[in-house]
Amino acid sequence: MSSRALIMGRIRRALADTPRAADPAAEPVARDYRRTHGDLDSAEAARLLAENLADYRAVVHRCDRAGLPELIGSLLAERGARTVIVPEGLPESWLSATGAEPVPDLAEDTPRVLDARDSVVTGCALAIAETGTLVLDGGPGQGRRRITLVPDHHICVVRVPEQVVCSVPQALARLDPTRPLTWISGPSATSDIELDRVEGVHGPRRLEVILVQDGPPAKEPPPGE
Amino acid sequence: MVTEETSQEPPAFPAAAARAVRNPVLRANLRHATHTIRAKRAAAVAELSDWAELRAAGAAIKDHTLRHLDRYLERLETAVTAAGGQVHWAADAAEAGRIVTDLVRATGEREVVKVKSMATQEIELNEVLAEAGITAYETDLAELIVQLGEDRPSHILVPAIHRNRGEIRDIFRERMGRWGRPAPDGLTDSPAELAEAARLHLREKFLRAKVAISGANFMVAETGTLVVVESEGNGRMCLTLPETLISVVGIEKTVPDWRDLEVFLQLLPRSSTAERMNPYTSMWTGTSDRDGPRTFHLVLLDNGRTDALADPVGRQALRCIRCSACLNVCPVYERAGGHAYGSAYPGPIGAVLTPQLRGTGTPVDASLPYASSLCGACYEVCPVAIDIPRILVHLRERVVEGGPASVRGSRVVIKPARGHAAERAAMRAARWALDHPGVLRAGQRLAARTRRLHPDRLPGPGRAWTDSRALPAVPAESFRDWWQRTRGEAGAPGSGRTPDTGRGTA
Numbered sequence: 001m002s003s004r005a006l007i008m009g010r011i012r013r014a015l016a017d018t019p020r021a022a023d024p025a026a027e028p029v030a031r032d033y034r035r036t037h038g039d040l041d042s043a044e045a046a047r048l049l050a051e052n053l054a055d056y057r058a059v060v061h062r063c064d065r066a067g068l069p070e071l072i073g074s075l076l077a078e079r080g081a082r083t084v085i086v087p088e089g090l091p092e093s094w095l096s097a098t099g100a101e102p103v104p105d106l107a108e109d110t111p112r113v114l115d116a117r118d119s120v121v122t123g124c125a126l127a128i129a130e131t132g133t134l135v136l137d138g139g140p141g142q143g144r145r146r147i148t149l150v151p152d153h154h155i156c157v158v159r160v161p162e163q164v165v166c167s168v169p170q171a172l173a174r175l176d177p178t179r180p181l182t183w184i185s186g187p188s189a190t191s192d193i194e195l196d197r198v199e200g201v202h203g204p205r206r207l208e209v210i211l212v213q214d215g216p217p218a219k220e221p222p223p224g225e
Numbered sequence: 226m227v228t229e230e231t232s233q234e235p236p237a238f239p240a241a242a243a244r245a246v247r248n249p250v251l252r253a254n255l256r257h258a259t260h261t262i263r264a265k266r267a268a269a270v271a272e273l274s275d276w277a278e279l280r281a282a283g284a285a286i287k288d289h290t291l292r293h294l295d296r297y298l299e300r301l302e303t304a305v306t307a308a309g310g311q312v313h314w315a316a317d318a319a320e321a322g323r324i325v326t327d328l329v330r331a332t333g334e335r336e337v338v339k340v341k342s343m344a345t346q347e348i349e350l351n352e353v354l355a356e357a358g359i360t361a362y363e364t365d366l367a368e369l370i371v372q373l374g375e376d377r378p379s380h381i382l383v384p385a386i387h388r389n390r391g392e393i394r395d396i397f398r399e400r401m402g403r404w405g406r407p408a409p410d411g412l413t414d415s416p417a418e419l420a421e422a423a424r425l426h427l428r429e430k431f432l433r434a435k436v437a438i439s440g441a442n443f444m445v446a447e448t449g450t451l452v453v454v455e456s457e458g459n460g461r462m463c464l465t466l467p468e469t470l471i472s473v474v475g476i477e478k479t480v481p482d483w484r485d486l487e488v489f490l491q492l493l494p495r496s497s498t499a500e501r502m503n504p505y506t507s508m509w510t511g512t513s514d515r516d517g518p519r520t521f522h523l524v525l526l527d528n529g530r531t532d533a534l535a536d537p538v539g540r541q542a543l544r545c546i547r548c549s550a551c552l553n554v555c556p557v558y559e560r561a562g563g564h565a566y567g568s569a570y571p572g573p574i575g576a577v578l579t580p581q582l583r584g585t586g587t588p589v590d591a592s593l594p595y596a597s598s599l600c601g602a603c604y605e606v607c608p609v610a611i612d613i614p615r616i617l618v619h620l621r622e623r624v625v626e627g628g629p630a631s632v633r634g635s636r637v638v639i640k641p642a643r644g645h646a647a648e649r650a651a652m653r654a655a656r657w658a659l660d661h662p663g664v665l666r667a668g669q670r671l672a673a674r675t676r677r678l679h680p681d682r683l684p685g686p687g688r689a690w691t692d693s694r695a696l697p698a699v700p701a702e703s704f705r706d707w708w709q710r711t712r713g714e715a716g717a718p719g720s721g722r723t724p725d726t727g728r729g730t731a
């Protein structure tokens with residue numbers, strides 16, 4: 001007998017005396033919890049997002065669309081970045097005021113090549129205010145998962161208000177499970193020494209989040225549109 | 226049936242606990258860490274006004290999944306396969322070890338990087354791989370500390386919780402060089418420097434790794450998605466950089482639908498690290514053309530889980546999401562330490578899970594249900610509402626009175642342990658808990674809050690005592706709480722100490 005058949009047989013014997021419907025869907029689970037905590041308008045949601053990101057040591061900046069290239073340029077310069085990874089689909093204008101050398105996210109790059117890069121700039125799929133979380137799904141302007149992992153400095157741009165949701169339930173409803181997803185809540189950290197939180201282990205030790213307020217329409221459409 | 230404790234198996238709980246209690250550094254480390262996290266967890270939970278409803282939904286989703294586990298596993302297998310993954314089934318630890326060893330061998334690699342995983346610890350995968358000449362590098366900071374220190378894990382979330390920063394620095398200084406890049410010169414015991422040393426040491430391993438082994442926190446049957454929740458980024462390194470990924474996951478980690486994650490991703494981080502959200506969560510569905518490992522294997526592990534499933538009282542232990550909140554509040558764990566539990570699963574969850582996965586035939590496994598004062602704190606904090614005290618009482622009955630059980634999938638009748646080494650070990654464990662005023666005192670304080678959990682008669686050792694006496698009802702407010710409240714700082718009667726500290730008593 002295959003182990004699959006063996007295990008399935010064990011499960012069915014174990015449940016032999018347990019009453020159950022033929023179709024699990026006939027036994028729905030009660031979900032009395034809330035979809036969101038608090039009734040936030042979009043400005044409040046953005047504020048809560050900023051607060052929670054900062055609470056976990058992400059560095060939060062705000063600007064309008066016109067000011068974005070300058071802000072990205074100055075953050076990279078401050079960091080002394082010589083190279084910056086640019087994922088496919090990132091609006092060209094974002095790096096128009098940057099002195100660092102832009103390098104593409106290539107499938108054939110080895111991890112060692114990535115390790116030699118200074119910074120990476122990406123967009124995101126959405127951000128969750130209640131938990132201070134950014135979610136990347138590999139869509140336009142986000143790149144492969146590893147480019148936001150190996151370099152030590154990550155700048156992530158969130159479009160406010162349309163990319164901000166309040167809660168985890170709202171986020172899951174908007175995400176596509178077939179895409180590889182990375183949820184990021186602050187720079188990497190550990191609680192492994194005396195159960196006390198220390199920031200900065202394997203992922204980027206500096207995480208900067210730019211909340212771009214959608215002002216009057218700019219010349220170029222935002223990514224994904 | 227094992228009749229004597231042998232050196233091959235871990236010592237029964239009371240002997241191991243007694244050893245831990247004599248180690249003041251260990252006790253201080255445990256106490257410091259668990260007390261730090263308790264208050265933080267309470268604050269993180271208090272932020273969500275619907276915690277009780279989330280907890281109820283978490284328990285209900287898990288119960289529902291377990292009740293239809295065969296169907297959901299079929300769905301999961303179909304979805305993972307359709308997304309480009311390969312699914313393997315392992316009935317026990319030995320089979321899982323063989324499957325993983327063969328998969329690694331087929332890649333031609335001799336080393337693998339590992340993400341912390343309880344399932345691979347349970348099946349002692351690193352040892353199995355070592356026998357096959359394959360080196361497994363643990364990449365979680367605490368696991369690294371344990372591996373370098375040639376030590377055993379003592380906590381679910383923080384396996385090196387029994388080590389303080391000074392000890393960690395010494396281990397890094399002395400041992401890192403043997404496994405790869407040595408610790409930087411002049412390394413101090415500041416946690417930031419220790420984390421930096423781990424970053425440097427492990428980076429070279431991540432960058433060259435071709436094969437990774439992980440577990441998973443959740444598997445979504447509907448979509449075939451696996452979820453790994455972590456803090457450090459070592460998980461992301463293992464899940465995205467290598468060419469081959471092998472995930473070994475217990476069958477009970479299944480949830481039916483994508484949407485169910487909305488419950489568990491709120492319950493887990495707040496219960497485990499007391500964070501609104503852990504720093505990194507990875508979700509992947511099979512393989513993607515352009516991102517991450519080209520080859521993905523999922524090894525579904527039974528190893529006693531179906532035996533637990535066959536027990537209508539005990540099966541709720543399979544809801545566990547391994548948050549470790551129950552360890553952090555347990556007065557027995559705090560004093561005995563994680564090693565005393567003799568398995569990968571320490572603390573209250575270990576005391577109910579291990580005897581179900583492995584049976585109650587050995588002294589250590591028979592003594593585990595007695596490693597508790599039944600205070601109920603574990604139940605109170607458990608995010609999926611596992612009634613641990615009730616399972617403990619149920620398992621005590623099984624140890625002492627025997628009865629029907631499932632062993633490796635077959636229905637058997639367990640003989641009472643009476644007269645065996647197992648019973649003697651169980652008695653000693655019961656006595657150990659009764660003899661430690663610190664354990665009982667913390668227990669009493671919490672017992673008042675969990676009155677409904679308390680049995681009328683004590684099963685097992687202690688039954689003879691309750692046979693001739695009514696077990697005293699637990700008062701709404703324990704005597705010590707009353708004393709504390711009315712006398713404030715004056716301390717407990719006759720003790721000269723503040724009752725809450727438990728200092729010098731364990």
Ligand code: SF4
Pocket residue numbers: 381496544545546547548549550551552574603606607608609610611
């Ligand atoms: S039993 Fe409950 S509290 Fe303990 S680790 Fe499992 S889920 Fe967490």
